[in-house]
Structures are given as C-alpha cells and as structure tokens.
Amino acid sequence: MIAGVSTCVALALVVVLVPLAPGWDAVRASFFDGEVFVRVFPDLLRAFTLDVAIFAWSVPMIFALGLAIALARGNTNPALFPLRIFGAVYVDLFRGIPVVLLVYLVGFGIPGLGLPRPWNSPYIWGTVALVLTYSAYVAEVLRSGIESIHASQRNAAICLGLSERDTMRYVILPQAIRRVVPANMNMLVALQKDVALLSFIGPVEILRQAGIFKSLLANFTPYVAAAVIFLCITVPATRYADYLMNRDRDARS
Amino acid sequence: MPDPRLSLRGVTKSFGDVQVLRGIDMDIAPGEMVCLIGASGSGKSTLLRCMNGLEPVDDGAVRLDDVDIAEPGFDLGPIRRRIGIVFQSFNLFPHMTAYDNVALAPRRVLGEDARERIEALFARFGLADHMRKYPDQLSGGQQQRVAVIRALAMRPQTMLLDEITSALDPELVGEVLDVLRRLRDDGMTMVLATHEMAFAREVADRVVFMDQGVVAEEGVPERIFSAPERERTRRFLASVLR
Numbered sequence: 208m209i210a211g212v213s214t215c216v217a218l219a220l221v222v223v224l225v226p227l228a229p230g231w232d233a234v235r236a237s238f239f240d241g242e243v244f245v246r247v248f249p250d251l252l253r254a255f256t257l258d259v260a261i262f263a264w265s266v267p268m269i270f271a272l273g274l275a276i277a278l279a280r281g282n283t284n285p286a287l288f289p290l291r292i293f294g295a296v297y298v299d300l301f302r303g304i305p306v307v308l309l310v311y312l313v314g315f316g317i318p319g320l321g322l323p324r325p326w327n328s329p330y331i332w333g334t335v336a337l338v339l340t341y342s343a344y345v346a347e348v349l350r351s352g353i354e355s356i357h358a359s360q361r362n363a364a365i366c367l368g369l370s371e372r373d374t375m376r377y378v379i380l381p382q383a384i385r386r387v388v389p390a391n392m393n394m395l396v397a398l399q400k401d402v403a404l405l406s407f408i409g410p411v412e413i414l415r416q417a418g419i420f421k422s423l424l425a426n427f428t429p430y431v432a433a434a435v436i437f438l439c440i441t442v443p444a445t446r447y448a449d450y451l452m453n454r455d456r457d458a459r460s
Numbered sequence: 461m462p463d464p465r466l467s468l469r470g471v472t473k474s475f476g477d478v479q480v481l482r483g484i485d486m487d488i489a490p491g492e493m494v495c496l497i498g499a500s501g502s503g504k505s506t507l508l509r510c511m512n513g514l515e516p517v518d519d520g521a522v523r524l525d526d527v528d529i530a531e532p533g534f535d536l537g538p539i540r541r542r543i544g545i546v547f548q549s550f551n552l553f554p555h556m557t558a559y560d561n562v563a564l565a566p567r568r569v570l571g572e573d574a575r576e577r578i579e580a581l582f583a584r585f586g587l588a589d590h591m592r593k594y595p596d597q598l599s600g601g602q603q604q605r606v607a608v609i610r611a612l613a614m615r616p617q618t619m620l621l622d623e624i625t626s627a628l629d630p631e632l633v634g635e636v637l638d639v640l641r642r643l644r645d646d647g648m649t650m651v652l653a654t655h656e657m658a659f660a661r662e663v664a665d666r667v668v669f670m671d672q673g674v675v676a677e678e679g680v681p682e683r684i685f686s687a688p689e690r691e692r693t694r695r696f697l698a699s700v701l702r
C-alpha cells in the first residue's frame with residue numbers, strides 16, 4: 208500500500224518534472240520518435256537473432272571450458288600442479304581484461320595474421336573473445352560451488368571406495384552445479400548483453416544495425432528500440448535468477 | 461583368540477600441537493562387536509577414521525587381516541570396500557534417491573548392478589517403501605538406516621559406526637539400534653563409538669573406555685559397567701549414568 212503510493216508519486220514526479228527540462232523537446236524528438244521506432248523495430252529484431260545465435264553457440268563452449276578450468280584449478284594431485292597454475296593464470300588473465308578490449312585484441316589481432324578465408328571471420332574470433340572471458344568467470348563460479356560442498360560428502364564417497372574422479376563426477380559436481388545455477392544465470396544475462404560488443408569488429412548484430420539506422424535517419428530512437436529489445440530478454444531472465452536464488456536460500460535455511 | 465581382523469599398534473595422531481591419539485593398541489576379532497565409550501574429545505571418532513585410512517596416522521600400525529594399511533602410499537581403495545563406515549550425520553548424497561545412494565558404489569566400484577541385493581537390504585531394514593525417496597523426504601532414523609544399507613551394499617567385513625544415533629530424536633534411536641542388533645546376529649565385525657551406555661552393555665562383546673587419547677580400560681561390558689577398576693572409568697560412568 209505505502210509502496211504503491213510512493214511508487215505513483217515518484218512516477219508522477221518523473222512524468223511532470225522531466226518534460227520541464229530545457230532540452231526535453233529536442234531529446235524527445237531524437238530519442239523517442241514513435242514513427243522511427245515502429246519503422247526500425249522489425250529490422251532490429253531480425254538483427255537481434257544474430258546476437259541470440261552468437262550467444263547460443265558460445266554458451267556450451269563457455270561451460271565446457273569453464274568446467275575444465277575449474278577442475279584444473281581445484282585438483283590436488285601434486286603431479287598435476289602445473290595444471291593448477293595454468294588454471295589460476297587463465298582466470299586472472301581473462302577476468303582482468305575488459306571484455307571489449309579482448310574483443311578488439313582477438314577480433315582484429317588474430318584475423319590480422321592473414322588467415323585463409325573461413326578462419327578470418329569476425330564471428331569466430333569475436334566468439335572466442337567472449338568464450339575466453341566468460342569461461343574464466345564461470346570457472347570461478349563453479350569452483351566456489353565445488354568448495355561449498357561440505358567435506359563430509361567427499362569423505363562419505365571416498366569411504367565407499369569411490370575414486371576421486373567418480374566422487375567428483377557423481378557426488379560433488381551435481382550438487383555444486385545446482386548450487387550455482389542462479390549465479391550462472393546472471394552470468395548468461397551479462398553475456399547476452401556483451402554479445403553486442405562484437406558490433407565493434409564487424410557482425411551486423413543489433414547494436415550495429417541500430418547504428419546504421421541512426422546514421423540513416425539522423426535519429427537516436429533506434430538505440431532506444433534496441434535497448435527495449437534487450438530489456439525484454441534480460442529483465443525476465445534476471446528476475447528468474449533472483450527467484451532461483453531466493454528459493455535456494457529458503458531451502459537451505 | 462583367532463587372528464584379529466583389525467589390529468592397531470602404537471597408533472598416534474596429532475592435529476597441530478594437540479595429540480589426539482597417544483599410542484593405541486587394539487585387536488578386534490572377526491565377528492566381535494566392540495563399543496568405544498569415553499568423554500567428548502577423547503578421540504573416538506579420530507580412532508575410527510584412522511581405522512579405515514580416512515585420517516592418516518602419524519605413527520604406528522593399522523593392520524587389516526595382517527596388511528598394514530597405515531604404510532605411506534598404501535592404496536586404500538580396495539581396503540575401503542572391506543570396511544564400511546557410517547557417520548553421526550548420515551552424509552547421504554542429497555541429490556540422489558535412497559536407492560541411488562546405495563547403488564552408486566556397487567555400480568562404480570564393484571561394477572555390478574546389485575539391484576536384487578539392494579532391494580533385499582531395503583526390505584530387510586523396513587525401508588522397501590522408501591527406496592525412491594530423496595534423503596530430505598526421510599526421517600532421521602530412516603536416513604541413518606539408508607546410510608547403514610549404503611555401507612552394507614559394498615559387502616564389508618567390518619563396520620565402523622560413529623555415534624550413529626547421536627543426531628536422532630530419542631524416539632528414532634531404537635529403530636537404528638535394532639539394525640545393529642541384527643548385524644551383530646549376522647556375525648558382522650563392528651566397532652561402534654557410542655554414548656548409548658545401556659545399548660553398549662546389552663550388545664557389546666567388549667567395551668573400550670577411551671580417555672585423552674589412550675585406552676584407559678577395556679573388558680566385557682558386565683565388568684566395565686559394574687566393577688570398573690580405574691578411577692577415571694568410574695568417574696566417567698558416574699557422569700553419564702548419573
């Protein structure tokens with residue numbers, strides 16, 4: 208009730224006050240032009256399918272690589288110590304570089320080596336940049352999940368005679384992965400947004416398409432339309448992740 | 461006495477500066493049921509964990525059927541199939557049904573689909589209707605019985621049981637103790653850390669009283685409980701029996 212009233216008041220203030228700003232009319236014309244919005248929306252939606260496609264083929268690679276790195280980092284076998292180091296370096300490196308920088312470096316740098324035709328595609332190297340960054344994040348999320356499983360679970364499995372490998376595969380990982388589903392959902396939302404960074408190196412996905420319309424129509428509304436399309440995906444996904452997170456917390460308390 | 465199934469000599473174990481086991485000698489005969497009693501912190505759990513190699517010992521020998529499993533580098537895998545262990549906190553795998561909890565190790569370690577044997581175990585311990593349930597759908601007593609079945613499914617020769625009724629509501633203790641009585645009647649070799657003095661007195665072949673990391677006194681339950689020789693045994697029993 209109180210929340211409802213205060214929300215209405217806040218909304219009313221925005222609606223009344225913002226138009227009073229001196230530049231409002233100009234802003235409205237260049238950012239909120241209904242005609243332009245309707246005109247560009249279908250094409251932007253079509254361009255967005257490319258974002259979704261890049262997202263879709265990145266995800267399995269991100270999780271496979273992230274899992275491999277998490278396991279490499281978590282192994283306690285002295286003989287495999289170099290793997291541990293490799294995992295740590297990988298995670299530090301790719302979490303430490305801004306995604307957009309990696310997209311530039313990999314997306315321009317590697318095709319610049321003069322690779323033959325399909326291998327110089329910005330799709331491939333842009334995807335590689337995303338996979339490198341996000342697998343580093345996913346690796347850390349998974350590792351925290353693995354470490355959150357109580358040692359008594361591992362002990363119980365080992366005492367039954369299960370090998371380290373089977374213990375990880377059948378006992379630890381299934382529980383760990385379940386536990387980090389919400390964190391990974393949030394990661395996927397961030398990834399979906401970051402796919403747009405590939406627009407800087409070539410693919411005509413939604414952000415690039417919006418840029419083309421902006422130049423063509425000398426109007427910023429296409430960017431607003433693109434933002435709306437992103438929100439339609441990211442808001443429900445984030446809410447769902449929150450829901451999962453709360454459910455987990457309730458289940459554990 | 462026949463050759464002991466499990467034989468400990470001079471076993472010591474420290475955590476940091478604290479010496480928790482200070483030279484344990486113990487022989488456990490096949491089919492014997494030994495109850496470990498003693499104050500909290502006296503080293504009962506640590507001793508059990510050393511018996512199956514879960515906790516490496518600092519010094520001394522742990523011989524299972526005359527093989528020293530405390531040797532550094534000893535492959536404990538095959539040993540662990542022969543020694544079942546059940547913990548106070550059940551430690552069932554929460555993401556698997558009761559049946560899958562039990563079936564995992566036989567399938568992965570022994571390579572057998574022990575379905576009939578496992579179903580028979582569930583039936584025997586009164587859980588036939590609960591095989592498809594997840595641990596959080598079972599009562600504490602049921603969970604602990606599943607944990608016992610899980611250990612039994614590996615066909616161990618020896619069972620180590622660490623206060624397996626301590627986490628249970630009083631009305632659920634009985635059903636778990638019943639399981640132990642039946643195992644004893646089967647001739648299972650068992651070492652049981654317990655605070656259930658009446659139960660120890662009833663079923664144990666031998667009671668071992670541990671105090672500050674040593675075996676302070678041992679003997680048949682009748683004697684330990686009615687005529688303890690050592691002062692500290694007397695004091696401990698007075699404190700727990702009130």
Ligand SMILES: Nc1ncnc2c1ncn2[C@@H]1O[C@H](COP(=O)(O)OP(=O)(O)OP(=O)(O)O)[C@@H](O)[C@H]1O
Pocket residue numbers: 475480498499500501502503504505506507623
């Ligand atoms: N992993 C560990 N690290 C450090 N100290 C430990 C560890 N495990 C046990 N201890 C210590 O060793 C001592 C003996 O513990 P243990 O669990 O063997 O006693 P217990 O006889 O089983 O007691 P309880 O009846 O409370 O179960 C305790 O002081 C305990 O704090």
Ligand SMILES: [Mg+2]
Pocket residue numbers: 504505506622623653
């Ligand atoms: Mg204990």
